Amino acid sequence: MTHKNTIARLRTALSLVALSAACAHGSITLNLEGGLLYDAFGDALPDGTLIIAVSAGVDDMFEQPTPGAFVVGDDRLIGSGGADQNVAGLGSFSLAFTTVELSGGLAAGQPFGIYWFPGYTNISQELTAGSSFGFFTHPSWTVPNDGDTGSFGLETIAIDGLVPDTMTIASYTVVPEPSTYALLFGGLALIGVWVRRRSAAR
Amino acid sequence: MFAPNYTTAVAVAAFLAGAYLAGATTVYTDPVGAVVINLPANTDTNVSLTLLRPAVVQSAIQSADPAAKSLSFGANLFTVNELVYAVDVQPNTYYVQVTSGPMEGQFATVLSNTANTIMTDFEEVVLDMVAAGDTVAIRPYWTLGTLFPAADAGVSFIASTNNLLSGRRSELLVPDTASVGLNKSSAATYFFNGYWRQVGNVGANQNDLPLLPDTYITHRSRSATATQLVIAGAVMTHYHAIPMVRTAFTANDVAVGLPVPIDIKLSELNLVGEGRPFQVSTNNLQSGRGDELLIYLNTPTGGYNKASAATYFFNGYWRRVGAVGDNQNDYPIPAGSALKVRLKANPEPSIVDWHARVPASFD
Numbered sequence: 001m002t003h004k005n006t007i008a009r010l011r012t013a014l015s016l017v018a019l020s021a022a023c024a025h026g027s028i029t030l031n032l033e034g035g036l037l038y039d040a041f042g043d044a045l046p047d048g049t050l051i052i053a054v055s056a057g058v059d060d061m062f063e064q065p066t067p068g069a070f071v072v073g074d075d076r077l078i079g080s081g082g083a084d085q086n087v088a089g090l091g092s093f094s095l096a097f098t099t100v101e102l103s104g105g106l107a108a109g110q111p112f113g114i115y116w117f118p119g120y121t122n123i124s125q126e127l128t129a130g131s132s133f134g135f136f137t138h139p140s141w142t143v144p145n146d147g148d149t150g151s152f153g154l155e156t157i158a159i160d161g162l163v164p165d166t167m168t169i170a171s172y173t174v175v176p177e178p179s180t181y182a183l184l185f186g187g188l189a190l191i192g193v194w195v196r197r198r199s200a201a202r
Numbered sequence: 203m204f205a206p207n208y209t210t211a212v213a214v215a216a217f218l219a220g221a222y223l224a225g226a227t228t229v230y231t232d233p234v235g236a237v238v239i240n241l242p243a244n245t246d247t248n249v250s251l252t253l254l255r256p257a258v259v260q261s262a263i264q265s266a267d268p269a270a271k272s273l274s275f276g277a278n279l280f281t282v283n284e285l286v287y288a289v290d291v292q293p294n295t296y297y298v299q300v301t302s303g304p305m306e307g308q309f310a311t312v313l314s315n316t317a318n319t320i321m322t323d324f325e326e327v328v329l330d331m332v333a334a335g336d337t338v339a340i341r342p343y344w345t346l347g348t349l350f351p352a353a354d355a356g357v358s359f360i361a362s363t364n365n366l367l368s369g370r371r372s373e374l375l376v377p378d379t380a381s382v383g384l385n386k387s388s389a390a391t392y393f394f395n396g397y398w399r400q401v402g403n404v405g406a407n408q409n410d411l412p413l414l415p416d417t418y419i420t421h422r423s424r425s426a427t428a429t430q431l432v433i434a435g436a437v438m439t440h441y442h443a444i445p446m447v448r449t450a451f452t453a454n455d456v457a458v459g460l461p462v463p464i465d466i467k468l469s470e471l472n473l474v475g476e477g478r479p480f481q482v483s484t485n486n487l488q489s490g491r492g493d494e495l496l497i498y499l500n501t502p503t504g505g506y507n508k509a510s511a512a513t514y515f516f517n518g519y520w521r522r523v524g525a526v527g528d529n530q531n532d533y534p535i536p537a538g539s540a541l542k543v544r545l546k547a548n549p550e551p552s553i554v555d556w557h558a559r560v561p562a563s564f565d
Contacts, residue, residue, distance in 0.1 A: 027378070029387035031401045033367050086405035087365045094365060096402025098389050099378050147385030148507040149375055151401075153367035161368060 026146035027099040030078060032114060034154030034161070035092025037083060038169045039118035040132035044091030045083040050120040051093055053078040055143055056111040062137070065115065065174050067129040076106040078143075080123045083116075088159045091168075108145045113137030114154070118170050127174060134170035136163075236434040237463050239538065241358070241421050242503040243428045246375075248540035250418040250459030251344050253435030258285075259340040260301070264318075266336075268329035271310075271322050273298065273338060278317040285312045285320065285340070287410065294342035295412040298322055299442070303336035305329075307443030307557050309415070312340065339440075346374065346398040347409030349419075349433070355394065358431040359421070362395040365404045369395070372429070373422040377457040379414060382449050384544065386457070388420070416444045416558075418459030418540040422506060437463060443555040446479035448545045455496075458541040462560050465534040468495075468520040470561045473543075479554035481546055483517040486526040491515055491546070494523075498540040510542065 032053055037045045056062045057074030064072065071077045079097030087094045102108060116134045117127070136154055144150035155161025156168055234253075241247045264276040285296045298320060299309035310324040320340070342348075350372075355361040360371035375388035391401040398408040413419060423429070438461045447454055460466065473480040473495070481492035496510035513523040520530040535541070543556070 026383060026385035027381075027387045029389075029391070031367070031391055033365070033401065035366075081402065084404065092366075094402055094404045096391060096400070098402075099381055099387055101383075144387075145507070147387055149388045149391065151367050151370075151373075151391070155366055155368055159366070161366075 026102050028102060028108070028144045028146065029099060029149040030095075030097040030112075030144065031149070031151040032095040032097070032154070033087065033093065033151070034156070034163075035083075035088045036156050036158050036165070036168060037091045037093065037116050037134060038165075040170045042169055044089070045116060045118060046090070047085055048082040048121045050080060050117045050123060050125075051083060051095060052080040052115050052117075052123060053095065053097060053112055054115060055106050056113070057105055058107070058110070060111055062111075062113060062135070064172070065117075065127060065133060067174060067176055068127055070115070070117070070123055070127055074105060076104065076110075077123070078106065078112060082121060088155075092159065102143075102146055106143065108143050110143045111137060112141050112143055116170060129174055129176055131174045132170040133172050133174060134168060135172060136168060233437045233439070234435065235437055235463060236432055237538065239431045239433070241372075241423060241429045241431055243423050243426050244505075245423050245503045246506045246508055247421045247423070247500050248418045248459070248498055248538070249349075249421055249431065249433075250461070250538040250540065251349075251413060251415055251433070252459075252461055252463040252538050253433050254415065254438055254461060255342050255344055255348065255435055257339040257341045257436065258296070260337065262335050262337050263332070265334055266329045266332040268326040271324050271326065271329060272319050273322065273329075273332070274319040276318070280315050280317055280320075282316055283314055285315045289410070293345070293347070293410045295345070295410070296340055296342050297415070298338050298340045299440075300328075300332060301337045301339050301440040303331070303333060305331045305336070305443075307441035307555065307559075309443070343412035343415065345409065345413060346392055346411045349413065350374070350394070350398070350431070352394070352397065352409075356429075358429050359394060360423070360425040360427055360429060362393045365393075365395055365399065371423070371425040371427075373401075373424065374398075375420040375422055376413070377417055377419070379417055379457060382447060382452060382454045384453055384455050386455055391422075415461055416442055416459060417457050418538075420540075438560055441557040441559045443557055445553050446543060446545055446556050448479075448548050448552045448554070450549055450551045451547055453547050454545045456543045456545065458543060458556075459538070460541070460558050462537065462558065464537050464560065466537070466561055467531065468514060468533050468535065469531040471495075471535075472557055472559070474516050477554075479545075479556050480516060480543070481548075483515045486517055486521060490517075493546055494544040496542040496544060497535055498542070499536060500539070 055076040063075050081095040083093045141152055156163045156165045158165050237252050263273045265274045287295045296312040297309050298312055300306055305328055308328050310322040312320050314321045350359050362371050363369035370393050374392040376390045378386040378389040392398050400408050483492040484490035495514040497512050499511040514520050522530050
């Protein structure tokens with residue numbers, strides 16, 4: 001029962017032995033919301049379609065998923081979730097990655113982005129060559145400081161946002177050879193310019 | 203722009219606590235009052251639950267059964283399971299708190315009830331120390347929907363215009379009380395769009411989500427409109443036990459919002475002393491530092507994710523980092539402030555309760 005879980009106290013949930021073994025760090029909470037995300041054919045993602053948030057790691061470069069690996073190299077998985085039409089219609093999402101530990105290469109200030117994988121619902125699935133995926137990031141999307149709660153939105157024009165609908169199509173393909181995301185970064189820079197112009201125009 | 207502050211008006215009036223349950227016998231009455239909290243625009247404001255929701259029962263128990271985790275009364279006070287939460291039928295989640303005896307302040311959720319007995323999630327070791335004649339109070343937890351009811355949209359909070367960040371106006375951030383570590387981020391974020399919803403799970407109605415009585419929530423205004431929250435309720439007249447969890451390998455921040463509706467001096471916190479949880483420092487340097495108390499103030503206004511206003515520690519008397527020579531015993535913590543008790547790691551982990559209460563000077 002949700003309500004019971006909410007009020008469960010640490011003292012009743014964990015033994016002292018467990019507490020002694022606990023390895024704890026500072027944490028962040030990342031709220032990611034938006035839509036609409038599409039598959040490679042321009043159809044809105046059905047509910048449950050896998051969406052992951054990934055930090056670019058210490059090199060600030062996003063690396064392309066490869067067969068068998070949703071997250072590659074020094075990129076770090078922040079969390080995963082699914083599309084949920086309750087948010088703003090089919091293809092929308094609301095993800096709350098709470099109390100994410102800043103450890104294992106994940107650090108404040110790193111760029112992060114989201115990937116979505118049509119046809120996948122769980123990160124434990126095997127990612128296969130030829131699968132399509134989408135990617136989005138923004139210059140303002142950086143991992144929050146220790147203890148902070150950050151909220152970030154990706155909202156397309158289709159739901160009265162600013163991001164062109166064409167940018168949220170899963171237009172990339174999983175290939176065996178890992179490659180960097182120079183193309184995506186080019187797109188990222190364009191997004192930044194475009195958003196600033198839109199903001200200024202308003 | 204409002205400056206966030208508390209205005210406390212307490213009327214020492216008899217509160218008819220038994221009126222909510224058929225057959226309940228009221229033994230005690232509570233002083234009741236109201237607290238006004240300004241929630242400035244575009245600002246994080248911490249809100250502590252300084253007043254309690256009215257008790258439905260305040261009575262002595264006839265017996266405690268540690269194995270069954272139950273408490274029994276000498277009269278039939280309830281109809282069966284009327285204290286059990288039920289969606290759209292019974293919106294309250296109740297807790298029982300021991301209000302006298304050696305376990306005063308301990309509380310636990312009521313899981314079910316018969317006519318004269320309540321089943322709880324108390325630990326056996328607590329009920330081992332509860333005896334016939336000890337008094338308890340049964341109250342509902344504050345919930346999102348009772349603290350910020352839908353009817354108060356535009357007054358205490360601003361409703362969101364959709365389920366996305368762009369449409370968000372008022373958010374409520376609930377601190378993490380379940381894990382251990384430092385600088386823990388919020389455990390969940392809620393917003394109101396028709397009803398209270400949770401980021402990451404926007405479809406479910408969270409109006410009935412219970413809030414712990416000894417922590418705080420953060421109202422995050424994403425709006426240019428300031429609002430004002432009025433909390434009306436009962437003044438706590440007994441101790442409240444807050445578990446301080448000390449682990450072996452890492453320091454731990456415990457988020458606390460005292461159920462105290464008035465300013466409270468550091469020396470009145472009841473944190474330091476034999477059998478109390480706060481580890482004193484051995485000198486005024488970081489090397490000799492024991493536990494620390496971080497205080498978060500709601501002033502100045504503006505901004506999110508605010509840092510603590512000051513850090514205090516105890517070495518002979520309460521001292522403030524940055525001005526360690528001054529005796530801060532009489533520093534009055536503003537009512538409703540968010541606190542973090544930063545417990546230093548210790549090879550011998552422990553859970554020691556902090557017994558907090560409204561200062562004796564309160565009348």
